[in-house]
Amino acid sequence: MGTPNLVTLADFRAAQERIRGIAVHTPLVRYSADIWLKAEGLQPIGSFKLRGAYNSIAQLHPEAKSRGVITYSSGNHAQGVAYAARSLGMKAVIVMPSNAPQIKQQATAALGAEIVRVGPASSERKQRAEELAAAHGYTIIPPYDDPAIIAGQGTCGLEILEDLPDVDLVLSPVSGGGLLSGIAAAIKSVRPEVRVIGIEPELAADAQASFRAGNLVHWPAELTTRTICDGLRTQSLGNLNFEHIRAYVDDILTVSEKEIKRAMRELLFSARLTPEPSGAVTTAALLYHREQLLPFRKAVAVMSGGNVEPSVLQQVLQDTDIG
CATH class of the missing domain: 3.40.50.1100 (Rossmann fold)
Incomplete structure (x- = not known):
């Protein structure tokens, strides 16, 4: 092991x-x-998603923190990243599937994150997040891998x-x-x-x-x-x-x-x-x-x-x- x-x-x-x-x-x-x-x-x-999101974002270099973070999530990881970013004074952008529960979309927006909606496939939201990260210099905070x-x-x-x-x-x-x-x-x-x-x-x-x-x-x-x-x-x-x-x-x-x-x-x-x-x-x-x-x-x-x-x-x- x-x-x-x-x-x-x-x-x-x-x-x-x-x-x-x-x-x-x-x-x-x-x-x-x-x-x-x-x-x-x-x-x-x-x-539980706050645990991993905060552990990841808190370790970013100050320059990366100043540019902000992006992730792709159906809801709970989105809220984890939004909460962690807000607690560290950073911008967060979340790519969410259009069929994500309204309660999770609303909670993510309430934490100050910018939401970008795509179709239901998890591969689709990952691709969009990568495009936006490349365009704006955001750090991708992956949901699990x-x-x-x-x-x-x-x-x-x-x-x-x-x-x-x-x-x-x-x-x-x-x-x-x-x-x-x-x-x-x-x-x-x-x-x-x-x-x-x-x-x-x-x-x-x-x-x-x-x-x-x-x-x-x-x-x-x-x-x-x-x-x-x-x-x-x-x-x-x-x-x-x-x-x-x-x-x-x-x-x-x-x-x-x-x-x-x-x-x-x-x-x-x-x-x-x-x-x-x-x-x-x-x-x-x-x-x-x-x-x-x-x-x-x-x-x-x-x-x-x-x-x-x-x-x-x-x-x-x-x-x-x-x-």
Whole structure:
């Protein structure tokens, strides 16, 4: 595991110091006798993405800071970059897909970022961001395929170990792989025996396909956009993220749309937490795929965010088909 590209424990510890006072050390909420929830929806922007964004932007050279930053995101990373840039007194430009939830577009604009809208494919927004960066000298802050982003997201894993030292199973959502790769690398660097498993929707299961095949598998946007999980629609894992996942992650499992919606209800009514669909996949796995995850004594499900569109929440609460 001593691959030169992989983020080290020293990188995670440095990121933890850097983001202190900006990102919150979120609580572990006890859900049952053997399940805890890492409530990342309690971050100032409502998701874990602030960790990586701030860790990356804070390290920029002063000259780069003066020109500003740009990113491409469906919502939570957008808010992370906007919040981090504002806290550092910098300009932020965000390329967002036209189908991003209104609540995420509005929240990003409220943080003072300039928004540029493109079509729904993740490849499209990356291309536009690169064009604008070349034209204006902005620094691109990628959403996941970057060592500083991975180091920032991994601080979530260090906090889990601090708050529940005898944890033996950690579940993380997976999309581009920033959170999963960071959490897995950070946790395994300290406690290699802890199992770390990625969870994604079966309608956007490119990460599981990649993990099983041993090479990156891409899913087209028309497939990944079918899931209710707007934060997990990335078409493939990042290259660097995949390296970390292959080195540190034990497995990747999938959950159905019905299970995700049922888990959202559970989190609302039983845990008193408001999850976005992407944040509920880990709870769905523990509730409905427990036998695939055994044995464990103390499990943590990372609830990655709480920025749910009100209309989506209403639909989930009123849906009589999900049981």
